[in-house]
Amino acid sequence: MEIYWLLGIPLAGGVFLALWGSRRNAPEINALFSLLTLLAAAALTMRIIAEGPMTVGGEGWFFIDPFNVFLVALTAFVAFTTALFSRPYMRIEKEHGRLNDQRLRLYHSSYQIFIAAMLLALTTNNMGILWVSMEAATLATVLLVSLYRTPASLEAAWKYFILCGVGIAQALFGTILLYFAAEKVLGSGGTALLWTHLNGVKAQLEPTVLQLAFVFLLVGYGTKVGLAPLHNWLPDAHAEGPTPVSAVLSGLLLNVALYAVMRSKVLVDGALGNEGDNSMAGNLMMGFGLLSVVVAAFLIKRQTDVKRMFAYSSIEHMGLVTFAFGMGGPVASFAGLLHMTMHSLTKSAIFFAVGHATQSAGTQLMEGIRGLIKTNPTIGWGLMLGTVAILGVPPFGVFASEFLIITTAMHEHPWATPFLLTALGVAFASIFGKVQPMVFGETTLPRLPYQPALTPVFIHLGLVLMLGLFIPPYLAAWYRQAAHMLGG
Amino acid sequence: MFLAYHLQVVNLLAALLLLISFAMLSQRRITGLVTLFAWQGAALSLSTAIVAWSTGQHHLYYSAALTFILKVLAMPWYFYRLVKKLNVDRDVEPMINIPTTMLIGIALVIFAFNLALPISQMSGTVTRSTLGIAMASVLLAFLMMITRSKAIPQVIGFLAMENGLFFAATSASYGMPLVVEMGVALDVLVGVFVLGIFFFQIRETFDSLDLKHMEKLKEK
Numbered sequence A: 001m002e003i004y005w006l007l008g009i010p011l012a013g014g015v016f017l018a019l020w021g022s023r024r025n026a027p028e029i030n031a032l033f034s035l036l037t038l039l040a041a042a043a044l045t046m047r048i049i050a051e052g053p054m055t056v057g058g059e060g061w062f063f064i065d066p067f068n069v070f071l072v073a074l075t076a077f078v079a080f081t082t083a084l085f086s087r088p089y090m091r092i093e094k095e096h097g098r099l100n101d102q103r104l105r106l107y108h109s110s111y112q113i114f115i116a117a118m119l120l121a122l123t124t125n126n127m128g129i130l131w132v133s134m135e136a137a138t139l140a141t142v143l144l145v146s147l148y149r150t151p152a153s154l155e156a157a158w159k160y161f162i163l164c165g166v167g168i169a170q171a172l173f174g175t176i177l178l179y180f181a182a183e184k185v186l187g188s189g190g191t192a193l194l195w196t197h198l199n200g201v202k203a204q205l206e207p208t209v210l211q212l213a214f215v216f217l218l219v220g221y222g223t224k225v226g227l228a229p230l231h232n233w234l235p236d237a238h239a240e241g242p243t244p245v246s247a248v249l250s251g252l253l254l255n256v257a258l259y260a261v262m263r264s265k266v267l268v269d270g271a272l273g274n275e276g277d278n279s280m281a282g283n284l285m286m287g288f289g290l291l292s293v294v295v296a297a298f299l300i301k302r303q304t305d306v307k308r309m310f311a312y313s314s315i316e317h318m319g320l321v322t323f324a325f326g327m328g329g330p331v332a333s334f335a336g337l338l339h340m341t342m343h344s345l346t347k348s349a350i351f352f353a354v355g356h357a358t359q360s361a362g363t364q365l366m367e368g369i370r371g372l373i374k375t376n377p378t379i380g381w382g383l384m385l386g387t388v389a390i391l392g393v394p395p396f397g398v399f400a401s402e403f404l405i406i407t408t409a410m411h412e413h414p415w416a417t418p419f420l421l422t423a424l425g426v427a428f429a430s431i432f433g434k435v436q437p438m439v440f441g442e443t444t445l446p447r448l449p450y451q452p453a454l455t456p457v458f459i460h461l462g463l464v465l466m467l468g469l470f471i472p473p474y475l476a477a478w479y480r481q482a483a484h485m486l487g488g
Numbered sequence B: 001m002f003l004a005y006h007l008q009v010v011n012l013l014a015a016l017l018l019l020i021s022f023a024m025l026s027q028r029r030i031t032g033l034v035t036l037f038a039w040q041g042a043a044l045s046l047s048t049a050i051v052a053w054s055t056g057q058h059h060l061y062y063s064a065a066l067t068f069i070l071k072v073l074a075m076p077w078y079f080y081r082l083v084k085k086l087n088v089d090r091d092v093e094p095m096i097n098i099p100t101t102m103l104i105g106i107a108l109v110i111f112a113f114n115l116a117l118p119i120s121q122m123s124g125t126v127t128r129s130t131l132g133i134a135m136a137s138v139l140l141a142f143l144m145m146i147t148r149s150k151a152i153p154q155v156i157g158f159l160a161m162e163n164g165l166f167f168a169a170t171s172a173s174y175g176m177p178l179v180v181e182m183g184v185a186l187d188v189l190v191g192v193f194v195l196g197i198f199f200f201q202i203r204e205t206f207d208s209l210d211l212k213h214m215e216k217l218k219e220k
Helices: A002-020 A026-051 A066-095 A101-123 A127-145 A151-186 A195-200 A207-225 A233-240 A243-272 A280-300 A306-327 A330-361 A377-390 A397-412 A414-440 A455-469 A473-485 B002-026 B030-055 B059-086 B098-122 B128-147 B151-173 B178-206
Strands: A054-056 A062-064
Touching: A002 A026, A002 A101, A026 A066, A026 A101, A062 A066, A062 A101, A066 A101, A066 A243, A066 A330, A066 A455, A066 A473, A101 A127, A101 A243, A127 A151, A127 A207, A127 A233, A127 A243, A127 B178, A151 A195, A151 A207, A151 A233, A151 A243, A151 B128, A151 B151, A151 B178, A195 A243, A207 A243, A207 A280, A207 A306, A207 B098, A233 A243, A233 A306, A243 A280, A243 A306, A243 A330, A280 A306, A280 A414, A306 A330, A306 A397, A306 A414, A330 A377, A330 A397, A330 A455, A330 A473, A377 A397, A377 A414, A377 A455, A397 A414, A397 A455, B002 B030, B002 B098, B002 B128, B002 B151, B030 B059, B030 B151, B059 B151, B059 B178, B098 B128, B098 B151, B128 B151, B151 B178
Parallel strands: none
Antiparallel strands: A054 A062
16 A cells, blocks of 8 residues: 555656646645655555565555665655755755746656656566666656756756667667566566566576576666766766756666666576576676776766766766675675665765855866865765765775675675775775865855755764664664575 | 468568668658658558457557557657757768668678577567567667767657567567556657757757767766
8 A cells, every 4th residue: 555655645746846836835845745755665664574575456566575665765765855955955056047947847846756757666566667667767857967958968968868768778678588588488468577477487487588688688777877888878967967866866766777687687597597606697797897886986086077076986886786786695785785775875965065065166176166164164074974984984884885895705706806996995095085175175165155954964974874883683684685585 | 371471461561661770871851760760650550460460469459559659640740840840951961971871780680680580589479580670670770879960860760779679579579568568658758758848958058959069078
């Protein structure tokens, strides 16, 4: 039952805000719908914790297990805090004349539909509907990336649409191949693409077809995860869109795309019958993941735009998670899930702080942002702590998950550790070196004339800190169950 | 014998589909491209209907009707209107000259047939021999997207790719489950309308739909 609320609320929110979104209190309505979605997600999570995995509706249209319910909770939570952040933020953008009521209506409506599409992607049991909702999530955000209508933002949105469109067309072909293999075992019709059905018969699926299907699915959804060398759209879309959009793209959409890859991986591993060390899907993911980490780390060094730099950092972290899931096994999968959570929370917090920093400096170029700690201490501290957290400094949670990933890599795939450590080191040096003067340097910047909306930043960072110091036993048990779902 | 006759028609339509893909590669005018796209949709829809009739897969009728309404009527109409409103129908020079593009196209077709061979051998459908053609038209559409610098041809290339994928689904496994096909069609429809809005934005900002103006965002 909760599932219908979960999907219905943001969808209703999207329609409502499309019709009445130019009212003055639209940002509050947006936050209210996000809060209701979060409550529905919480109710669903409680039920899954109490009752275990379940399918809902008809022949099992929705499937919820510990793996996706954890992403549902995370998505609803970050969507809510982002809505809180965007309320004052977008109002200021409007006062600066970068947006008008019309565009804000588009923004609020698309925001809700985007959340609905991601939640549908996470909860659906049908691999075809998963594809449909991933594409819907892209479409909902294309016009958000170009919201400012600057030449650069239009170019970024076009690139986003075409590259993700082509990518996702590959995923559609992968889905067709999957159906082709499934139909032989399960018979044709609507149930042959249901993940639970497929999972039941995965050992009988034609291995060669599944292998080919996985390559297409990985390339297709991998484009949306931002895996190198398919990552070109990501920095542009993150840098040119409004900051709340950057936060949800980076913190949520990438996770959802990776979720789609993982669901496919479980099937392929089952069909090929080689889980663990010589899993073809796992090796491919490790390769793409490692390449993304290295490429992103070295590109971070060359960035001048602060949002672009943190976009590359997202590629790096998604690469790390992909690598961890590629290794497989209980510890690596656990670490991957933990890292996904930490990255979502930390990166969205950083984008919130960066958003206000760029508003006060009037530029996204890092050389224009100086000495935040003197003029706007809360923004400065938010940015500094967020940066320290994302770079994996203890005691923040990112340290715990990175430590687990690297120690597992040392143990199982020692050849990969030098690459990982070098990349993390380079990323650390470049990001820290660039953020330090932004926070502590000499400044002529004026103080922000209004109160920045930084409560979400400190809530997120507080959670990351807490999880770094102490993971409550029920949460750990939950992650372990989820890791088990991934075949760990 | 009865079945074989229908199959021949399907094969003929498949060949037409491939020919149209090549014609699209060589077409310089945008309205011409839209017309070809409509014909490709018609061939796809007709062949899907024939497969539905000859194999008794009733859900394929819906899929054929959906293709007809969307890809033969709605989208071409919308594109004609866009082209007229935006006033962009001039001859365009592709980035690689047309004979070279054609040669690359032929190579792609051979590659596609080789790629499709193992899958079509495993398939139990009567239409499996057309899988290679479906793959080829996907790759040709992809080639068109790469070689065109204008926004509308790129989008038509994208939609032609979608056509190829649908054809692949029909020939390998008699289409996808209906709910998925409806979802995909909805996405494509929404996508085209989003792009319509988007074109006007691009036009307003750049005063042209040429994507050569949009090459500023690069790594220095």
